[in-house]
Amino acid sequence: MNKNFNSLLAFVLHFRAYKETSLLVDFFTRDLGRITTVAKGVKRPKSILKPVLVPTSLLNIDISGKRELKTLKKSEIVSHFSLSSNSQINSILYLNELLIKFIEKEDPHPLIFDRYTEVLSSLENKIKTGEVEAELRSFELLLLEELGYGIDLYLEANTGKKIQESSTYFFDPMKGFLINSINEITKKDLLFSGQDILNIAKGDFSSDKTRVASKRILRAALDTHLGKKDLNIRKFFS
Amino acid sequence: MKISPLVDHLIESFQCLPGVGPKSAQRMVFYLLERDREAGEILSDSLKNALNQVSKCNRCRVFTESDLCNICESSKRDSYTLCVVESVADVFAIEHSNHFSGRDFVLHGHLSPIDNIGPEQLALKKLFELVRSEQTTELILATNSTLEGEATSNYIFESLKDIDTLKITKLALGVPLGGELEYVDGGTLMHALSGRVNLKR
Ligand SMILES: [Zn+2]
Numbered sequence: 513m514n515k516n517f518n519s520l521l522a523f524v525l526h527f528r529a530y531k532e533t534s535l536l537v538d539f540f541t542r543d544l545g546r547i548t549t550v551a552k553g554v555k556r557p558k559s560i561l562k563p564v565l566v567p568t569s570l571l572n573i574d575i576s577g578k579r580e581l582k583t584l585k586k587s588e589i590v591s592h593f594s595l596s597s598n599s600q601i602n603s604i605l606y607l608n609e610l611l612i613k614f615i616e617k618e619d620p621h622p623l624i625f626d627r628y629t630e631v632l633s634s635l636e637n638k639i640k641t642g643e644v645e646a647e648l649r650s651f652e653l654l655l656l657e658e659l660g661y662g663i664d665l666y667l668e669a670n671t672g673k674k675i676q677e678s679s680t681y682f683f684d685p686m687k688g689f690l691i692n693s694i695n696e697i698t699k700k701d702l703l704f705s706g707q708d709i710l711n712i713a714k715g716d717f718s719s720d721k722t723r724v725a726s727k728r729i730l731r732a733a734l735d736t737h738l739g740k741k742d743l744n745i746r747k748f749f750s
Numbered sequence: 751m752k753i754s755p756l757v758d759h760l761i762e763s764f765q766c767l768p769g770v771g772p773k774s775a776q777r778m779v780f781y782l783l784e785r786d787r788e789a790g791e792i793l794s795d796s797l798k799n800a801l802n803q804v805s806k807c808n809r810c811r812v813f814t815e816s817d818l819c820n821i822c823e824s825s826k827r828d829s830y831t832l833c834v835v836e837s838v839a840d841v842f843a844i845e846h847s848n849h850f851s852g853r854d855f856v857l858h859g860h861l862s863p864i865d866n867i868g869p870e871q872l873a874l875k876k877l878f879e880l881v882r883s884e885q886t887t888e889l890i891l892a893t894n895s896t897l898e899g900e901a902t903s904n905y906i907f908e909s910l911k912d913i914d915t916l917k918i919t920k921l922a923l924g925v926p927l928g929g930e931l932e933y934v935d936g937g938t939l940m941h942a943l944s945g946r947v948n949l950k951r
Contacts, residue, residue, distance in 0.1 A: 525864075526862075526864050528865070529768075531768055531769050532768045532769035533769075562935050563935055563936065565896070566935060566936065566938070567895070567896055567897040567900070568897065569936075589935070589936040592936055592940050594940065594944065596900060597904075598904040598905075598907075598908060601897060601900050601901050601904060602901060602904075604897060605863055605897060605898070605901055606863075608864065608897075609863045609864050612864055743863070744863040744864070744866045744868070745863035747868060748861060748863060748868040748869060748905075749905070
C-alpha cells in the first residue's frame with residue numbers, strides 16, 4: 513500500500529533530468545529529512561509541479577510512495593528568498609552540498625531545517641563577505657552539533673577547565689580544544705586563541721581574526737567527519 | 751516474452767532513448783521489421799554515420815561533422831555578439847526565435863558541485879579565450895534560471911567583468927507572452943516584479 517505524506521515543508525537541494533519531461537528531485541524536508549522524489553511531467557508547460565523549479569523557495573509538498581523513490585504530488589511556494597549575488601548563490605550551493613553529504617536519507621533533523629531556513633532568510637539582506645561567512649559558520653556548528661559531532665567551545669577537552677581568553681589551544685577535531693598539546697609544534701595552523709574560541713561560542717564573528725579562526729576550526733572538523741567524501745565546491749570556488 | 755536474441759537485443763537497445771520503455775521499444779522494432787525495413791536501413795546508416803563523424807564545433811561546441819558548424823561558418827552572423835547557453839537544444843530554441851544574429855557558445859552543462867562538474871568540464875577556459883581573441887563586444891548569459899545556471903553565469907561574469915570593451919548581459923525573466931497573471935507561478939512573478947520597466951523612459 514502507498515503511503516501519503518501531505519503538507520511537508522521542503523527545500524529543493526538538487527535535481528537532475530529524468531526521462532523526457534520529468535525530474536528526480538532531492539528534497540530536504542522538515543519532517544522526513546532528505547528524500548528523493550520523481551516530479552513527473554514537471555517540464556510540461558502546464559505542470560502543477562512547476563514551483564519546484566523556482567530556486568531558493570520554501571515549499572509545501574505532498575508526496576506518496578513507500579520505497580526510497582517517492583512521487584511528488586503537489587508543490588506550492590510558501591516563501592521565496594531572493595538570492596542572486598555570487599556570494600549568496602555560492603553559499604546556498606555550499607549548504608546544499610553539505611546537507612547531501614552529511615545527512616543520510618530519511619533521517620529527519622528539524623532543527624537543521626529551521627536553521628537552514630533562517631540562513632536563507634538572513635542571506636537575503638546580507639551581501640558583505642563577513643556577514644555571509646558568519647551565517648555559514650554558525651550553520652556548520654549547528655549541523656555538527658545535531659549530528660553528534662558537536663564542538664565544545666567552553667571547556668578544555670582533557671582537564672574540563674574553562675577555556676581562558678588569554679591561553680592558546682590546539683584543535684583536535686576528534687577531541688576538542690587542548691592546552692599544551694604535543695601537536696602544537698607541528699600543526700601550527702590548528703592553534704587558536706581562547707579569545708577567538710570564546711567569540712565563536714558567543715556567536716560573535718565581528719572580528720576578522722575570529723572569522724579566519726572559525727573557518728579553519730570548522731573546516732578541520734567537517735573534513736574529519738566527512739571522511740573520504742570531498743566537498744567539491746571548494747575546488748570550484750575558492 | 752523473448753522472441754529471438756537479435757529481436758530482443760534490438761528492443762532493449764531502443765530503451766536507451768529518453769521516454770522509451772519496453773512497450774514503445776517493442777512497437778518501434780515490430781514496425782521497422784514488419785512494415786518499413788527501408789526506413790530501418792536509413793535509420794541505422796544515419797545513426798552510424800552521425801556517431802562516427804559528428805563531434806563538436808571547434809568554436810562554439812555545437813554538434814557538427816566539420817571543424818566549424820554552419821552558424822560559425824556563416825559570414826552573415828554578427829561575430830561580436832556571443833550567447834552562452836547550457837545545451838545544444840538551447841541553441842535551437844534561440845535560433846527558432848529568429849531574433850538573434852550573433853554566435854553561440856555551448857557549455858554542455860552547468861557548474862554543479864554535487865555532480866562534481868566544475869569550470870573545466872564546461873570548457874570555460876575556451877570560452878574566455880574566445881571572448882578575448884574575437885574581441886567580443888557583447889556576451890549574453892543565457893544559462894537556465896536554476897541555482898546552478900545562475901552560479902555558472904556568475905562565474906563567467908566574475909571572470910570577464912574586467913574587460914572594459916565587453917558588455918555582459920543576461921536574459922530578462924518575466925511573465926510569459928499570453929500568460930494570465932493569476933496563473934503565473936510565484937517565483938516568476940517575483941522576478942517579473944523586480945525586473946519591472948519604467949514606462950516613462
Ligand atoms: Zn560553431
